[in-house]
Amino acid sequence: MTELSAARSAPWPASVFDAAVLRGIDERARREIESAGAMIHRAAGDVVYRAGDAGDTFYIVADGKIALRAVKRGDDGESELRIAEAGASFGEEATIGAARGTSAIAVTKSVVAEIPVHVFRRAIGRAGKGEVAERMERALRRSATRDLLCTLALTRGLPAQSIDLLLDAIEHRSFERGEVIYDQGGAPLEVWLVAEGLVQIQTEEDERLHVRAYLSKGDFFGDVEVLEGGSRRTTAAASGPCRLLSIPAKAFRKLVEAHPDLPLSLRRLADESHVRQRAIIGQRPNETQHLFRDLYRLQVARSLLVIDLSECVRCGHCAWACEDLYGVSRLVRRGDKVVARVGQGDAPQSLLLPSSCQHCEKPACLVDCPTGAIGRDPDGEVFIREALCTGCGACAKACPWENIQMAPRAPDAPRPSGLASEYADVAVKCDECRSYESPACVSACPTGAIFRLSPSTEMADLAALFGKKKSEKAERTSSPGVWIYLVSSAIAAIPIAVVGAVMRARGVFSPGYGWGFSAGIVAALGIVGLLVYAVPKRMTRLFMKKRDGVRTETRARSRVKPQFHLHLAIGILTLGFSIAHAPPKLPAASAGSALSFSFLLTSLLGVLTAIAYFTIPERLARIERSAALPEDFRDAKKALLDRLYREISGRSELVKKVFERILLPYTLSVFGPLLLVLSGRRLREEENRLRTHIDGILEGRGGERLAGLSSLVRIVVELRALPAQRFLLRVLRAGLIAHIATFALAAALLVVHVIAAVRLRP
Amino acid sequence: MSGEERSPASPPGEHKTLLYANLSDPRERTADPREIGRARTVARAVRTSDVTRFSAVFAATIVGIVAAVTAAFVLPPPGGHAAPGPLSRPHANAGLECSKCHKADEKKSSAADSCADCHGAHGSVRSGHARMLASRAMRCSTCHPIHQGDQGVTFSPGKQPVRFAPGVEVEVEQTSYFPPRSVTVPIVTVGACKACHSINEPRDPIARCLSAAQRNLGDAQPILCFDEHEIAHPDDALPTFDPRDPRLRKPGNPNTRSAGVCSAQHTTDRAVAWAAAREAAINVPVTEARKASGLPWIWLGSGIAGFVAVIAGVRGARFLKGRFRSKKPGTVPAEMLKPAAQKRLPTINTQTCIGCYACVDACPYNVLEVERYVAVVARPEACCGLVLCAQRCPNGSLTIASGETIGDRPRLSDNLESEDTPGLYLAGDVTGLPLIKNAILQGAHAVSRIFEASKKSPGVKGDAVDLLIVGAGPAGISAALRAKELGLSYEVIEQGTVAQSIQNFPRGKLVFDQPLDLPVSGPLWLKESTKEELLAQWLRIVRREQLAVIENTRMLGVHKRDDGLFSITTEPRDGGSASERRARFVLLAIGQRGSPRRLPIEIPEEVEDRVFYHLADARSFAGKTAIVVGLGDVAMETAIALARQPDTRVSVVYRGDDFSRGQGRNIQTLKRLVGDGKISLYFRANVQSIAPRHMTVSIAPPGARIEHLPYDAVFVMIGGVAPWATLRAAGVRTVGDGEGATRTLLSPGA
Numbered sequence A: 001m002t003e004l005s006a007a008r009s010a011p012w013p014a015s016v017f018d019a020a021v022l023r024g025i026d027e028r029a030r031r032e033i034e035s036a037g038a039m040i041h042r043a044a045g046d047v048v049y050r051a052g053d054a055g056d057t058f059y060i061v062a063d064g065k066i067a068l069r070a071v072k073r074g075d076d077g078e079s080e081l082r083i084a085e086a087g088a089s090f091g092e093e094a095t096i097g098a099a100r101g102t103s104a105i106a107v108t109k110s111v112v113a114e115i116p117v118h119v120f121r122r123a124i125g126r127a128g129k130g131e132v133a134e135r136m137e138r139a140l141r142r143s144a145t146r147d148l149l150c151t152l153a154l155t156r157g158l159p160a161q162s163i164d165l166l167l168d169a170i171e172h173r174s175f176e177r178g179e180v181i182y183d184q185g186g187a188p189l190e191v192w193l194v195a196e197g198l199v200q201i202q203t204e205e206d207e208r209l210h211v212r213a214y215l216s217k218g219d220f221f222g223d224v225e226v227l228e229g230g231s232r233r234t235t236a237a238a239s240g241p242c243r244l245l246s247i248p249a250k251a252f253r254k255l256v257e258a259h260p261d262l263p264l265s266l267r268r269l270a271d272e273s274h275v276r277q278r279a280i281i282g283q284r285p286n287e288t289q290h291l292f293r294d295l296y297r298l299q300v301a302r303s304l305l306v307i308d309l310s311e312c313v314r315c316g317h318c319a320w321a322c323e324d325l326y327g328v329s330r331l332v333r334r335g336d337k338v339v340a341r342v343g344q345g346d347a348p349q350s351l352l353l354p355s356s357c358q359h360c361e362k363p364a365c366l367v368d369c370p371t372g373a374i375g376r377d378p379d380g381e382v383f384i385r386e387a388l389c390t391g392c393g394a395c396a397k398a399c400p401w402e403n404i405q406m407a408p409r410a411p412d413a414p415r416p417s418g419l420a421s422e423y424a425d426v427a428v429k430c431d432e433c434r435s436y437e438s439p440a441c442v443s444a445c446p447t448g449a450i451f452r453l454s455p456s457t458e459m460a461d462l463a464a465l466f467g468k469k470k471s472e473k474a475e476r477t478s479s480p481g482v483w484i485y486l487v488s489s490a491i492a493a494i495p496i497a498v499v500g501a502v503m504r505a506r507g508v509f510s511p512g513y514g515w516g517f518s519a520g521i522v523a524a525l526g527i528v529g530l531l532v533y534a535v536p537k538r539m540t541r542l543f544m545k546k547r548d549g550v551r552t553e554t555r556a557r558s559r560v561k562p563q564f565h566l567h568l569a570i571g572i573l574t575l576g577f578s579i580a581h582a583p584p585k586l587p588a589a590s591a592g593s594a595l596s597f598s599f600l601l602t603s604l605l606g607v608l609t610a611i612a613y614f615t616i617p618e619r620l621a622r623i624e625r626s627a628a629l630p631e632d633f634r635d636a637k638k639a640l641l642d643r644l645y646r647e648i649s650g651r652s653e654l655v656k657k658v659f660e661r662i663l664l665p666y667t668l669s670v671f672g673p674l675l676l677v678l679s680g681r682r683l684r685e686e687e688n689r690l691r692t693h694i695d696g697i698l699e700g701r702g703g704e705r706l707a708g709l710s711s712l713v714r715i716v717v718e719l720r721a722l723p724a725q726r727f728l729l730r731v732l733r734a735g736l737i738a739h740i741a742t743f744a745l746a747a748a749l750l751v752v753h754v755i756a757a758v759r760l761r762p
Numbered sequence B: 001m002s003g004e005e006r007s008p009a010s011p012p013g014e015h016k017t018l019l020y021a022n023l024s025d026p027r028e029r030t031a032d033p034r035e036i037g038r039a040r041t042v043a044r045a046v047r048t049s050d051v052t053r054f055s056a057v058f059a060a061t062i063v064g065i066v067a068a069v070t071a072a073f074v075l076p077p078p079g080g081h082a083a084p085g086p087l088s089r090p091h092a093n094a095g096l097e098c099s100k101c102h103k104a105d106e107k108k109s110s111a112a113d114s115c116a117d118c119h120g121a122h123g124s125v126r127s128g129h130a131r132m133l134a135s136r137a138m139r140c141s142t143c144h145p146i147h148q149g150d151q152g153v154t155f156s157p158g159k160q161p162v163r164f165a166p167g168v169e170v171e172v173e174q175t176s177y178f179p180p181r182s183v184t185v186p187i188v189t190v191g192a193c194k195a196c197h198s199i200n201e202p203r204d205p206i207a208r209c210l211s212a213a214q215r216n217l218g219d220a221q222p223i224l225c226f227d228e229h230e231i232a233h234p235d236d237a238l239p240t241f242d243p244r245d246p247r248l249r250k251p252g253n254p255n256t257r258s259a260g261v262c263s264a265q266h267t268t269d270r271a272v273a274w275a276a277a278r279e280a281a282i283n284v285p286v287t288e289a290r291k292a293s294g295l296p297w298i299w300l301g302s303g304i305a306g307f308v309a310v311i312a313g314v315r316g317a318r319f320l321k322g323r324f325r326s327k328k329p330g331t332v333p334a335e336m337l338k339p340a341a342q343k344r345l346p347t348i349n350t351q352t353c354i355g356c357y358a359c360v361d362a363c364p365y366n367v368l369e370v371e372r373y374v375a376v377v378a379r380p381e382a383c384c385g386l387v388l389c390a391q392r393c394p395n396g397s398l399t400i401a402s403g404e405t406i407g408d409r410p411r412l413s414d415n416l417e418s419e420d421t422p423g424l425y426l427a428g429d430v431t432g433l434p435l436i437k438n439a440i441l442q443g444a445h446a447v448s449r450i451f452e453a454s455k456k457s458p459g460v461k462g463d464a465v466d467l468l469i470v471g472a473g474p475a476g477i478s479a480a481l482r483a484k485e486l487g488l489s490y491e492v493i494e495q496g497t498v499a500q501s502i503q504n505f506p507r508g509k510l511v512f513d514q515p516l517d518l519p520v521s522g523p524l525w526l527k528e529s530t531k532e533e534l535l536a537q538w539l540r541i542v543r544r545e546q547l548a549v550i551e552n553t554r555m556l557g558v559h560k561r562d563d564g565l566f567s568i569t570t571e572p573r574d575g576g577s578a579s580e581r582r583a584r585f586v587l588l589a590i591g592q593r594g595s596p597r598r599l600p601i602e603i604p605e606e607v608e609d610r611v612f613y614h615l616a617d618a619r620s621f622a623g624k625t626a627i628v629v630g631l632g633d634v635a636m637e638t639a640i641a642l643a644r645q646p647d648t649r650v651s652v653v654y655r656g657d658d659f660s661r662g663q664g665r666n667i668q669t670l671k672r673l674v675g676d677g678k679i680s681l682y683f684r685a686n687v688q689s690i691a692p693r694h695m696t697v698s699i700a701p702p703g704a705r706i707e708h709l710p711y712d713a714v715f716v717m718i719g720g721v722a723p724w725a726t727l728r729a730a731g732v733r734t735v736g737d738g739e740g741a742t743r744t745l746l747s748p749g750a
Helices: A027-036 A094-097 A116-124 A130-151 A159-169 A223-226 A249-258 A262-283 A285-293 A295-300 A317-327 A364-369 A394-396 A440-444 A460-465 A481-505 A516-539 A560-579 A591-622 A630-648 A654-667 A672-679 A683-700 A710-761 B056-074 B089-093 B111-119 B127-134 B204-211 B212-220 B254-259 B270-281 B294-329 B358-362 B388-392 B437-457 B474-486 B530-545 B605-610 B633-643 B662-674 B723-728
Strands: A038-042 A047-049 A057-061 A066-071 A078-084 A103-107 A112-117 A171-175 A181-182 A190-195 A199-205 A210-214 A235-238 A241-247 A304-308 A330-339 A347-354 A374-376 A380-385 A403-406 A425-428 A450-453 B019-022 B152-157 B162-165 B168-171 B182-186 B240-242 B245-249 B343-346 B368-371 B372-379 B398-405 B425-428 B467-469 B489-493 B553-560 B568-571 B579-588 B625-629 B649-653 B679-682 B685-690 B696-699 B705-710 B713-716
Touching: A027 A112, A027 A116, A038 A047, A057 A094, A057 A116, A057 B089, A094 A116, A094 A130, A094 B245, A094 B437, A112 A116, A112 B111, A116 A130, A130 A159, A130 A190, A159 A241, A159 A249, A190 A223, A190 A249, A210 A262, A210 B723, A223 A249, A223 A262, A241 A249, A249 A262, A262 A285, A262 A460, A285 A295, A285 A330, A285 B019, A295 A460, A317 A440, A330 A460, A364 A394, A380 A425, A440 A450, A440 B605, A481 A516, A481 A560, A516 A591, A516 A710, A560 A591, A591 B294, A630 A654, A630 A710, A654 A672, A654 A683, A654 A710, A683 A710, A710 B056, A710 B294, B019 B168, B089 B152, B089 B437, B152 B270, B182 B270, B343 B372, B358 B368, B358 B388, B368 B425, B425 B437, B437 B467, B437 B579, B467 B474, B467 B568, B474 B489, B474 B530, B489 B553, B489 B579, B553 B723, B568 B649, B579 B723, B605 B713, B625 B633, B633 B662, B633 B713, B662 B679
Parallel strands: B425 B579, B467 B489, B467 B579, B625 B649, B625 B713, B649 B679
Antiparallel strands: A038 A112, A047 A103, A057 A112, A066 A078, A066 A103, A171 A241, A181 A235, A190 A241, A199 A210, A199 A235, A210 B019, A304 A347, A304 A450, A330 A347, A374 A380, A403 A425, B152 B162, B152 B182, B162 B168, B240 B245, B343 B398, B368 B372, B553 B568, B568 B579, B685 B696, B696 B705
8 A cells, every 4th residue: 555645746647537526626626636645556466455444545547447356245255346447436435434345456557546535525525516525425325324234133134125214214413522412301303323433321410420321333222212202311422423323213113113023122232231331340440430431532542652650660751752753742741541451461550641642543633634634554543744734733623632733843844835824833743653663652661661552452341342352462571571680680790799899808809900900891891881871762763763664563662671671780780890890988089989989879879760660650650640740740739729629619518627627637738648658558549548537537427418528538639649749750750860960970980090090001 | 430329310221320420520521522622722742841851961961071080180189090099108208200110111011120229129038928029929019009008107317207108197206216317117018918818817927917906907907027128237238139030039239239228228226116117006007098088079079060060051041041031021012902993804715725724713703614614704793803813824815804994992092091081091801802811911011001100190199099990800800910019009899709701601611812922921820721720720819919809899980080080989789889989090891791781671670580691500400491582602502501401491582583693513502402302492582571480472473473481590691782881981982983072971970
C-alpha cells in the first residue's frame, strides 16, 4: 500500500474526473482532491488493498485493470467479483467507514487515483452534489445492514422476505458522543439496533449516574417498552460516536407478529449479556470502575500510549525525546490514571494515559480536517501531513482528549501553497514516529515504563467485555535483567574493593604502581563509561532507527533501559575499582584524593537516586488519582479546595460538624502527608479508614443526614495526598541533578588527575 | 462501587446497575456521555517541566568542569599536581627544584637514583636491606618517601629543635643535645616498612625499633632505630654503591663522602643526636602525616559554583523575564477597549473557504454557521463587530466589511468616560463591547484613568467615596480590584449577588476565553473553564481581597450635583427605603442585558414567585409542570434542561410560526424532545393572562384557539431590555441620539 504523498505531481488524467462520482465538480474541488489524494502505480499482480483492511480512501482507475476479489459465502478461497477498468471506482465502502470487503489486485499495469473520502465528501458537497455521495452511501449501507442482519443470531433465522421488510423500514441514524437516543419517560417510538459504536443504558438519581448496560455492535435495545407499552424506563445515550438502525415500532410489532418467539430471545440475549457484563465489572469493582468510566476512550483507542506508574520514575525523558526529535513535544505527561490488568498478568497495573494520540478506530480529527491533511496508514497510524495543514485547529477541537495541539510552524517546514496567508501554525500530534522503527518515547524510557497497547484486546477486562480474543502482545516479560546486572557487578566489585583496600593497607598495593595503578586505570575507564551513558540517552536521533518499509510486528522496546542497567553495573564496578585504587576519605591536597572523594559523592547520590527509582514510583502510584507534573500542583490544590467548598455548601449540619471536627484537622495536619506515605496505604484504603473512623465516632447515628460525606472524605484524602505526592516527586527528581553536578566534578578532577599521573610516571 | 445497594428504584424487569458514577466528581463525570466532546478553543503546545527540566544542565556541566579544572590548575597543591605531596622540610629549605631529582632522562634513571647525588651513595648497612638495595628491590625512597611521609627532627644551634613531617612543623622542647651546627635526623615511618615487615609480630626484628605506646599512630608510627646507615667511626669509609649499578659495591670513596650532605652530619655526636631525635619522636607524635588542606574544597566548590551559577542564571533570567512580562502593564489597543464605530460584518470568499469552523467557534454570538462545508453569515444582526472570526480564519477567506454607523452605543472618550457627563465612566458589556475578557480589561482601564483624573481634582468631601462602581460583574470586580490596588476609596453596589450573570449560566456551561494574544491585566482569572470553576475562582478573589461589594442593592438613579459630586440613589432590593450615596466618580458596569424583558401583561402578585427569568438549576423542577415562553437559544436550552428532568411536563410558547433563531443543535434536540412527547410546542401563541393555576394562551390562525395551560413554573425568556433608559437618565447619550439632545436629563428627578 502506498502512503498518501503530499508531493505535488502532474495533474491527474481526465479519465479520473470523467468518472461518474466526480463528474461535474469544479476546478477548486479538483485541486483539493489532487493535493490530498495520490496517484499510485501498480504492476500486474500487485495488491492495492486486502479484504479486512481499514481504509479512509476510495479509488478510481485511471489506467489499467483492477480485479476485485472476495470470499463468497461458502467458498474457501477468494474469487473474482468484477474488474474495474479506467474510469470505474472501487473501495467505496470506506465512505461508510466499513472495512474493505474485497481485495483489490491489479490485473495489468495500472494507475489508480486514491481519494480520501472526507475530502471527496467536502468537495462534492460544496459543489451542491451531496446527493451523489448520499446515494452511494445509501446503497452501501443497505448492503452493509443486510450483512449485519445476516450475521446476528437473532435475525439470521428470519426469511429473506422479513429481512427485506425490515431493511425497508430501517432508518440509519448517527449519534455523537453524549447525544441522547431516548430519554427516560419518553414515548417508545422505535426499537434500536447498534450497527457500530457503543451505547449505554442509564438512569440518573441524585447526581449519581447508574449505568445499566453497555451495548455494542449487534445489540438491540428499546424493545421492551415498545412491546409492553408505557414510557421509556431508562435513558439511552451514545457513549461514543455511533451508527444506529432504528426500526419503527409498527414495523417491529409486525415482525413480532410473524415471529412470536422473537421478544423472548431478545430478552434472553440481553439478560445473558447483562450477566456477562456484571460478572466482568463486579469481579473487581475497585479496578474495573476505572476502565468503565473511560470506556468510550478505551473502546475507540487502537493504540493507546500508557505509562506504568509503578515503574515510571517521572523523569520526563519520554516527552523530552519527543521534543528533541520534533521540536515540540507531542506527549504531555499529564492525564488520568486507570487500573487495569494488561495481557495475561493477573496483577492490576496503575496506568497513566498521557495526552498523546491514541490512533482511534474512527478518528474524529480525520473526519473534521477540511483539507485532508490527516491521513491514516493501513495499519492504523493516524498522521498529519504538514504540507496540507492550514493550522485551522479543527482537528484539535475535534479530539475529545486534547491530544492535538497547535504549535508554531518551523520556518522551513512544508506548508500549503497557493493561498495568501502565512499559515503560521501547524497541528502536531503523535504519529507513533511512523518514519522510525519505534516511537522515541518508548525507546527513550530508562525503565521501560511507557508502552503502547490496544485496550480493547490487551486489557483483560475490556477484551472480555467486547468478546474479543485476549491478545498477549502487551505481555511484558518482567525482566530479571536489572537484578542480574546489579548482583553480578556487586559480586565482582566487593572483593575487588576489599582486596584492594587490604593490600593497600598492608602496603602491597600503591596507587602509583602495580595492581593499584591498574585498578586506577580501570576506574578511570569506568568513569568514562559512566559518562558515555548520558550521551546516547540525550541524542535521540542516534538510537532512532529510520523505518524501512513496514514496521516489524514486535513490540517496541526501550533502548535506554539496558543502557541504564549497564550504567548501574558499571557504576558499582567502578566504585569497587576506585576503592581498590585509593582509600575513601576526605580530600587532601591532591587531585587524586579530591577525585576519589567526588566520585564517592556522585556514587552515593547515584545509589540514592537508584534506590528512589526502585522504591518510590510504586508508593507514589498508590496515592495518585491522576498524574501531575510538578507545575500542576498549585492548580490541583485550588481545584480541590473549590470542590471542597462546593461540596460542603448545602450539606446538613451534621456533615458540617463532622467536617469541622474531623476532616478539617485531618487536612491541616502537618505530618499527615508523611504518615500517609509511611503507611503505604492506597487512597481508597485511606478513605475507608477515615470513613470507618468517622462511623466509629458517630456509632451509627446520622443516617440520611450524612449524605455527601463520602465525597468530602474523598476530597480531604486527596488534599492530604497532594503534599505527599509533591514530596515523593521531588525526591525522585532532585537526586539526578545533584548526581550530574557531582559527576561533573569527578570528571574534571579525573582530567587533572590523569594529566598529573602521566607527568609523574616515567 | 458497583453500587448494587444504591439502585433501589430499579424498574421491574430492568437490569441492575453495572456501574455508578458520582457526577459531582469531575473525574467520574467521564462516565456520563453527556459532555460535548468538541472544544471551541484549541490547545496550544506547551513546554512542560519534563522538557525544560534539563535545559541549561549541559551548559552547567561544561561550565562546572571547566571551573573545577581551572581552579585546580590555578591553585595547585604545593609541589604541583604531579607531585605526590609536598617536599619534606629539609629538601624544601635546600630550595631544590624538581629537576634536581627528576632528570630529563627519567626514562633511564628514576628520580630515586638521584638521591646519591647529594647524599652520597651510602646505603643501609643491614644485610637484608643492603641485598635488596643491590637488587634494586629497594631504593632510598622506599624508606624516605620524600613527598609523602618523610619525617625527622632538625637541630639547629641556638634554636629549639623542630619535629617535622610533610606539612607539619612542631617545635619541641629543648633536649640535652646542643648541636654545634645544623643537624637533621630523618625518621622513617612504619608505613614504609610494612610492605616487608610484620609490624605487630614481636619476633620481627623491627619490633625493637617500635614504641608500644605509639601503636595507635598506624602508618605514621616512627621507627626509633637510627643505626640504619651506621658506620663504626666517622672517619671510616662509608659503604658506598654506584647508584647507576648498585651491584658494584666499592670501597669507601673520600670524594663521594665529602660531597655528601650526610657525611657532614655523621660526626662523633651522632649518637646523642639520635637519642634526642628518639626523645622528640616519642614526645611529639605526628598522627596526621599530612595536614588537611582547604585546596580540594576550593576546586570542588568552584566546580559546583560554576554549575549552580549557570543553572540559577538561566532559570532566574527566564523567571525574571516571565515576571517582567506579566507585570508590565499591557498597552491595550484602543479598539480592544472601545467598540467599533461602524457596523462590521464578515464576508466569506466561498471559493477559498475550507469550512474549518475556526470562525464559527471564535464567534461569541453564533453569527456564523457552516453550510455545505462553507461558512456563511447566518445571523448578521447578532454581529458584535469584534471580528475575532477574521483573526482566526486560517487562510484569509473571511474579511470584514464596514457598514453603517452604530447608533446604540454610548458616546465615550478613549478613557471610557462619557462625553456628555464628565466623571461618569462605563465599562463592560454596556459600552457595546462584548466578552468577559474585554469587560475585565475595560474595568481596569477605566479605573486607571479615573485615578489619573482624581489626582487633578480636589479630594473627597464628607462621606463621599472616590469611586462608586455599579454592578459586580466581570468589569465591576476588575474595576474594584484595580481601585483597591491604586488606593482609591470605592464601593461596589450590585442589585443581585457577585457575578450573578455568570451564576445564571446553566450548570456546567463552559465559559471560554477568546483565543487572543491579549494580556489579561489585573489579577482576575480567566481561562476556559466551567461556569462553576470560574465562579469559585472569582468568589475566592473577592473574598480574599475583601472587596467592598454591597449586594442586593439596586441603583435608582445618578445625577451630578452642583459641587461636582455624583449623587446615587439606591434602594435595597427586598424593600426598604431608598438612600443616597455620594461619589466623585461613577463607573457604570451594569452589563448589556440590563433587566430581562417582561411579559406585557399584568402578573398577579401571588404568582410572581413562580415566574422566572432565568434557570439556575433544572434539577429543582423535577416532577413539575413548566411553561417556557420564547424560542431563542436560552429558551430552548431551558426547555431542554427541564425536559431532561424526570417527570417534568414542559410546554414552549412562541409567537413566531417556526424556528427562526437559535443554534442548529438546540433546534434538533428540541424537535426530538417534541417528537418524544416530552415537550409540547405552541407556535403563533400569545400569552393572554396568567392565573394562579393556569396560563391563557391565544393561538393565531391557522388553528386559532384559546389554550389554558396549567403550570408550576413559568420561564419568561424573551430577551432583555437594553439599559438605555438607565443610561440616558444618568446623562449618557448614545451615538444615535445626535448632537441636539439636551442636557436637561441630568437634572434631578428627570
